[in-house]
Amino acid sequence: MRTPICELLGIELPLLAFSHCRDVVAAVTNAGGLGVLGAASHTPEQLEHELRWIDDNVAGRPYGVDLIAPATYAGKGEGRDTVGLWDLIPDGHRKFVDELLAAHGVEPHDPPSAGQRHRPRLTEEHARECLDIAFAHPISLIANALGVPPAYMVERGKSAGVAVAALVGTKAHAVRQVEAGVDIIVAQGSEAGGHVGEVSTMVLVPEVVDAVRQVSAGGPPVPVLAAGGIVNGAQMAAALALGAAGVWTGSVWLTCEEAETAPATKAKFVAAGSSDTVRSRSRTGKPSRQLRSAWTDAWEDAAAPPALPMPVQSLLSEPALRRVDRLAESGHEGARELATYFVGQGVGLMNRVRPAREVVYTMAEEFAAAVERLGTLLDED
Amino acid sequence: MRTPICELLGIELPLLAFSHCRDVVAAVTNAGGLGVLGAASHTPEQLEHELRWIDDNVAGRPYGVDLIAPATYAGKGEGRDTVGLWDLIPDGHRKFVDELLAAHGVEPHDPPSAGQRHRPRLTEEHARECLDIAFAHPISLIANALGVPPAYMVERGKSAGVAVAALVGTKAHAVRQVEAGVDIIVAQGSEAGGHVGEVSTMVLVPEVVDAVRQVSAGGPPVPVLAAGGIVNGAQMAAALALGAAGVWTGSVWLTCEEAETAPATKAKFVAAGSSDTVRSRSRTGKPSRQLRSAWTDAWEDAAAPPALPMPVQSLLSEPALRRVDRLAESGHEGARELATYFVGQGVGLMNRVRPAREVVYTMAEEFAAAVERLGTLLDED
Incomplete structure (x- = not known):
């Protein structure tokens, strides 16, 4: 089940797993996918601590970090x-x-x-500090969860050879992201958890795949990951049928045994x-x-x-x-x-508490079963 | 590309097309799918006229009729x-x-x-009258677009050997529909046009497929069609990967050459x-x-x-x-x-005006291409 995203990230399964929990990140990475640590709510000290733990537990296998580096927010530039x-x-x-x-x-x-006076999260200052910490570790991917990644993030990724990913909820945002130099687009449907737009995965993914192909004219198109509602392997097959190079998942890890x-x-x-x-x-x-x-x-x-x-x-x-x-x-x-x-x-669709590793393996099996079932329909013609 | 729904309805492609336009209904039926005439906004006289035209133009191939027989509405029983x-x-x-x-x-x-005094649509009286007309024609399917079909519709379908379909936007409604004797469930995601719930196609379809399988325990499960956002063949492959027996489409026909x-x-x-x-x-x-x-x-x-x-x-x-x-x-x-x-x-995703027949053929080709592309991913393992 290898797609271009597997080559790009050095993974076996085109399955990315966003989680705030280091155990989930390591478990998915160790099972052949790519764990991405959501760091938007970590302090810089916590992030350093978590990444050190992950380094100690993935034996050099690839993982990523996801930040929120918002372009606009209240109090920007006021140093509050x-x-x-x-x-x-x-x-x-x-x-x-x-x-x-x-x-x-x-x-x-x-x-x-x-005594609780500290630098607020969801600000540029916090994102820059976390970025410094992330790049001091052997990350394979850095993602911005909200809006176009700032130039300092894209440039840092390019010079370090780290793939820069960004989440989008509309076709227009996907085009802007590609033009800003993003390496991987995560087209996230309205059914996703967390910050979302209004267009569903079923429509957004083919729309973004097509738009990105047009804007990448000349070179190989920037790969698009499907996100939003995807918690099993049949849905993973559906996402790849829609033209996605892989899937970006989040919610499914919240009911894992390891989840915090x-x-x-x-x-x-x-x-x-x-x-x-x-x-x-x-x-x-x-x-x-x-x-x-x-x-x-x-x-x-x-x-x-x-x-x-x-x-x-x-x-x-x-x-x-x-x-x-x-x-x-x-x-x-x-x-x-x-x-x-x-x-x-x-x-x-999340009705059982299972280890993250089992979720990955089950998704891979369900994916293969769905693809084989579809193939049978064609054979019968 | 035959699925159980093809056997049930006598069609070549598991593609159902809802349209208020008789030309679209006939074109899809003649191209191997199943056209379904949306009759909720027709007067009984108009419906009779349209069905007669369809009979004259599909050479005995199967088609259906979709009504709105609401259970509750303002003025019910008041004869206004x-x-x-x-x-x-x-x-x-x-x-x-x-x-x-x-x-x-x-x-x-x-x-x-x-002078404009007539029986209002979207009422039981209107639905009953339209049902009488529909059953006087050689229909293969009768659908209720909103809520559980009334007993008079289900019984009429059973005795005439006409499949009864119903649209649902939640798992709970799907279970109620199966218990009411519906033959085909249309799981319609929030991205669909017309009356819709809040759950997206990517999540609703596997959720409904699973629920229907459980409630059909003992017999073969009632087939589930996926609806909502589906306008091309890659999405059709995605829907079948999710466990649907076929797709129910609507919006895509509104920009056909034939559309009214x-x-x-x-x-x-x-x-x-x-x-x-x-x-x-x-x-x-x-x-x-x-x-x-x-x-x-x-x-x-x-x-x-x-x-x-x-x-x-x-x-x-x-x-x-x-x-x-x-x-x-x-x-x-x-x-x-x-x-x-x-x-x-x-x-x-609807960016060109094309004949309905061409839309059907293109969807079939895109479906096959998507399934073959997915199969390649497995082969490379």
């Missing part, structure tokens, strides 16, 4: 730390969150104190159907897909305040939701109702 | 005609439409006069990208996907009145949009801005 950013949150928003938590029996969260997903949320994921997600600005300020919960319902209500711009909304939502996760784990009923996390519609 | 239903439209809604039209230089539409699509709207479809659709209640009262236009934008605005229930919203929107279509054809600028019609995200 987390305490300074907190001042950008209107009183009405703080009150809304406090009341939402209180209605579920959860204490309000305090504003960050001087909060236990109450993992249990919700296993029980959820595909209709149980919502695309909402309430977590990061940009539209992202996540499990529907009392938290997302409240923000979708007509009476809710509008989400704040990135990275301010995260400052409001993340500490509250981390507190919720801790309480949910101890059985707190209100916290269980609020608990949520990024996940795609593929959650409806 | 179109004039009586008009009374259910609040003044504020009439004023909103009149002002929207006026803002684009289009005259307001008058309430239906006594209003010319200004057809031109908009050819120019549109996949991001140019919107899922909105503004046309029929239930969420349906259509091309974004000044009409849909106005209804999506926070100041717009909420859509009315089916079939009242159609009484408000259809006459206005038919007037818009006529004006748009004559070059009226404001009408061109308002003009819209049901279409799926696949519109982004």
Whole structure:
């Protein structure tokens, strides 16, 4: 099952696995795919720690790092730390969150104190620092999860011989990415977890493959990975039928044995159907897909305040939701109702907790079975 | 490329084509697929006329009819005609439409006069009458586009040996349909045109295939067709990789040479990208996907009145949009801005006007090419 992306990245299976959990990254890489560590929510110190662990556990096999290096965000260029950013949150928003938590029996969260003063994530400064750390390790891929990678990321990739990938939700963005020098396009359908656009995988992938082929005229086209809703090998075959060079997966790893997903949320994921997600600005300020919960319902209500711009909304939502996760784990009923996390519609197909390695092998088997079944249809003509 | 659905329906290609245009229905049937006439907006007299024409033009080859037999709707059991239903439209809604039209230089539409008094569509009475007509013709399939087919439809199909199909947007609905005795499930993803749910084709199809297999335990599973976003043969291969027995298509026929699509709207479809659709209640009262236009934008605005229930919203929107279509054809600028019609995200891949027959043959070739390309990947292992 080798495609051009396998040659480019030195992997056996055209399967990339995005995860915030180092164990998943190493397990997928060791099983023949490519694990990509999502580092947007790591501090630089945490990232260094995780990458060192991965280096010690993949025996030189290829892996990647995914960052969010946003082009525009609130407070850009103002040098605000987390305490300074907190001042950008209107009183009405703080009150809304406090009341939402209180209605579920959860204490309000305090504003960050001087002791919690640090450089905010989802900013250029944070991305640059993480990039320095990533490039000090033997990475094979660096990805930008939101928008065109900044020139400093593309140039760094080129000079180090590291493939630069970027996620897109529209054809127009794919063309801009190729023109900016990106090596791998991840066409991510609206059914994906996390930051997503509105076009589905079934339509977006062939549309992007065609557009990238046109804009690459002259040279070999930039490979396109399909993302969004893909959690099994039949879907992987479907993605390759659509013209993708491989698949980029995320949600499926959240219910792995190794995953760091909060236990109450993992249990919700296993029980959820595909209709149980919502695309909402309430977590990061940009539209992202996540499990529907009392938290997302409240923000979708007509009476809710509008989400704040990135990275301010995260400052409001993340500490509250981390507190919720801790309480949910101890059985707190209100916290269980609020608990949520990024996940795609593929959650409806994620019904068992398995080791990541088993997921990879099963996907490879399902892929082969689907392709053989399709071949039989042609043979019968 | 024969699948169980080919045996069941007596067709060569597992390709079903929904269209309101008899020429498309006949062309697809004659090219080896199965044309399905969408009759929800026909009067009984029109339906009889169209089916007679189809019988004269398909030489006994199989075709189907698609109705909307809604279980619940405004005015049910009250025996209101179109004039009586008009009374259910609040003044504020009439004023909103009149002002929207006026803002684009289009005259307001008058309430239906006594001369336009007829039985409203999208009601049980209309569906029953159309069903009588359909079953007087040699149809091979009868489909219900919205909800569980009523018992009178299922029983009629069983006794006449006509396959009963139904469209679903969730796993739970699919199970209910199978339990109600439906012979073919059409799992329609959110990217489809017309009435749609929220789960994408890539996720919904495997989820429904699995659920239907479980609920059919003991006998052969009810075949599942994939719908939503499918306009080419690579996507058809993808759908079959996902476990579908075939595909149900709709949007792709709207830009065929034969299509009755209003010319200004057809031109908009050819120019549109996949991001140019919107899922909105503004046309029929239930969420349906259509091309974004000044009409849909106005209804999506926070100041717009909420859509009315089916079939009242159609009484408000259809006459206005038919007037818009006529004006748009004559070059009226404001009408061109308002003009819209049901279409799926696949519109982004519909970039040429071709005969329906050519679309069928091209899809078959693309399907074979995609399957062969996938097979090559396995061979190289």
